[in-house]
Amino acid sequence: MAEKSDSTLQVTGSRPVVPLIPANNYISLDRVRMVYENRCVFDSLSCGFPRGRVSVVLGGSGSGKSTILRLIGGLIRPLAGVVTVDGQNVGRLSYHGLNVLRRKLGMVFQGGALLDSYTVFENVALPLREQRLQSEREIAGAVHEILSAVGVSDADDLLPGELSGGMLRRVALARAIIRKPEVLLCDEPFSGLDPISIRRMEALLVQINREFGMTMIVVSHDIPSTMRMADHVLLLLGARIWEGSPAEMRRSDDAEAAEFFRDGPERLQPQGKS
Numbered sequence: 001m002a003e004k005s006d007s008t009l010q011v012t013g014s015r016p017v018v019p020l021i022p023a024n025n026y027i028s029l030d031r032v033r034m035v036y037e038n039r040c041v042f043d044s045l046s047c048g049f050p051r052g053r054v055s056v057v058l059g060g061s062g063s064g065k066s067t068i069l070r071l072i073g074g075l076i077r078p079l080a081g082v083v084t085v086d087g088q089n090v091g092r093l094s095y096h097g098l099n100v101l102r103r104k105l106g107m108v109f110q111g112g113a114l115l116d117s118y119t120v121f122e123n124v125a126l127p128l129r130e131q132r133l134q135s136e137r138e139i140a141g142a143v144h145e146i147l148s149a150v151g152v153s154d155a156d157d158l159l160p161g162e163l164s165g166g167m168l169r170r171v172a173l174a175r176a177i178i179r180k181p182e183v184l185l186c187d188e189p190f191s192g193l194d195p196i197s198i199r200r201m202e203a204l205l206v207q208i209n210r211e212f213g214m215t216m217i218v219v220s221h222d223i224p225s226t227m228r229m230a231d232h233v234l235l236l237l238g239a240r241i242w243e244g245s246p247a248e249m250r251r252s253d254d255a256e257a258a259e260f261f262r263d264g265p266e267r268l269q270p271q272g273k274s
Helices: 065-072 096-100 119-132 136-149 163-177 195-212 225-227 246-251 253-266
Strands: 010-012 025-036 039-050 052-057 082-083 105-108 181-189 215-219 232-237 240-244
Touching: 025 065, 025 215, 039 215, 039 232, 039 240, 052 065, 052 136, 052 195, 052 225, 065 082, 065 181, 065 215, 105 136, 105 163, 119 136, 119 163, 136 163, 163 181, 181 195, 195 225, 225 246, 232 246, 232 253, 240 246, 246 253
Parallel strands: 052 215, 052 232, 105 181, 181 215
Antiparallel strands: 010 240, 025 039, 025 082, 232 240
């Protein structure tokens, strides 16, 4: 994907600057504080994710990458600060309001998170059946269309345990996008995949972004993939963050950021949820 740039590289944290959050951001976090037990994950995190672009979130284990996705989805609420999706303050939404918001969101969980006792067809059909807006014939047509689009045709009756790692991720992706969400959140979609499967999954995500214009946020530890697919990169390192295009990241004259991108593939092996 061609690299695009809406702004110059932004660095916040130990060097106090006013973070630039462009007006075209569909999602933003403003001075968010998040603490787990006695560990402060974010003290005052401000960042934004542009509409219709592929954003990739990088950072070491425990840096808060997956926490950002959970905040956006309203699965957790910040201790302070504001999380905004399409102009809505997620933390102030009612139970009904959260349900309405989540209809705009699709999520690919780490490891796929398919239901083990459900077939591929049943897993992908589940979001449509929960809506109760379509007939079984219409659901079947939609499921087969989306499975074909992600390259997993003729797998209707297979169980998740019978799928390869790459197939499992593509089925999870099909389930996440079956309702054509406005936002797609992907938590470590490349984890545990071989290089060929990573390339296929990466190309599929880019294709979906181009075809449907989804605002896409991908948590990853794979720097080569990030540099190929991302329009926008968010790098979390301790109290500091960097935002910019892949090209801007490469040109950074900050020693810590430069070291990260030089040594990243070794430093970013996932060691747990963050």
